[in-house]
Amino acid sequence: MKITVIGRGRVGGGLAALWTGAGHEVTAFGREGGDATGADVVVVAVPGSSIDDALARVSGLGGQVTVDACNLYEQRDDDFPSLSHRIQSIVGGPTAKSFSTNFAAAYAEIGKQRVRPGNLFAADPGARDVTERLIVDAGYEPVFIGDLDPGARLLEDSSGLTRALAGRLGPFFYRYARPGEL
Template identity: 30%
Template sequence: MRITILGTGTLAEALGRRWARAGHEITVAGRSMDKAEALARRLGAGVRAVPLTEIGAGGKVVPHAPAYPATVAGGADAVGAGARRTADAVLLAVAYTGVEEVLRAVGAPGGALSGLTVIDATNAIDHGVGVLRLPPGTSHAQRVAELAPGAHVVKAFHLFPSEQWAAPEADATADTGSTHRPPSVTICGDAPAALRTTEHLVRDVGAVPVVLGGLDRARQLEEAAGFVIALAFSGVDPSRAVPAMPTP
């Protein structure tokens, strides 16, 4: 799968590394080209860094920026002048205060991400207290959908800290033959195909996808992140504040 990651922080790096190891084709873009190139180098062979402005209509990117190492599968003809390639999914992994700037830079309001799965992993939350910075009745994922008309927005990967995915894969394996219980990643979205794409990517980082419902459930998931963050900053293990419930 071809994945464009918007963001260069710890979550972008942790998920990007796992997806690269799973064989996905990764492109990184961020507000700082230096940081995007540095992340591409850390993620390894074939990962490409591009400016935000080179992400064009339909989520396509102009692959003129170097991959690391500079050669990529298919040779020079595959990435020659004027060549374009389409992303299958876009991960939005930036601070919530920078989301609108990033989406406008890639041309999302004009339809640049139309038809693509856009995974919103952001939290519009005051991290010290876990308060959602949104008016009642709205969600950040729905705001992303408004800024990126035509995109199939899915809320996912916002609840776990990046350290969860930076740990060795053995610590989060989804292998059903293991005695280890892999983490569950709750997701929501309106487009069935986008949900399937996201479920696939959740499994590829060693977790179990759990579809909660449509994008109208995003507010609930974002509030849950605020609850977890508030407990963590208070020195309380969030898992101790959730009752063990029998499952069907």
């Protein structure tokens, strides 16, 4: 799969490395931007407040499956129900929210776990299969919480809980399972 990652920080750069290791063709852009023409999927991994600026520096965006891996650390923009919806309004393709409840600082430890850690995600129907594949190829177990609306907002709103737990545990993994499955 041809993946364009917008953002070369800990999240974007870390995911790019995981997917490259899984055999995908990955191109990652930093602040300078670049051309996403030919990408099968675009992954946006920048601070929520930088989405518009980051996407304005990328050409070749137009209807690709898009995965929003951004986090919301500032006041929400009420023009959109979520960061994912903001990204979708620019790129125009089916969109998913994923990787925002996982810690980039723990990426190197994924493969050392007894079981695959979980990764919560929400997605439009047209983005679900691609997103699940990227989650698995990064080493996680996909945990689908539902459609982008309202799922993306639920994931963004859970970031306070994630940060609170990290304050006690440091970077952590999680796993959701039915009784008897663990």
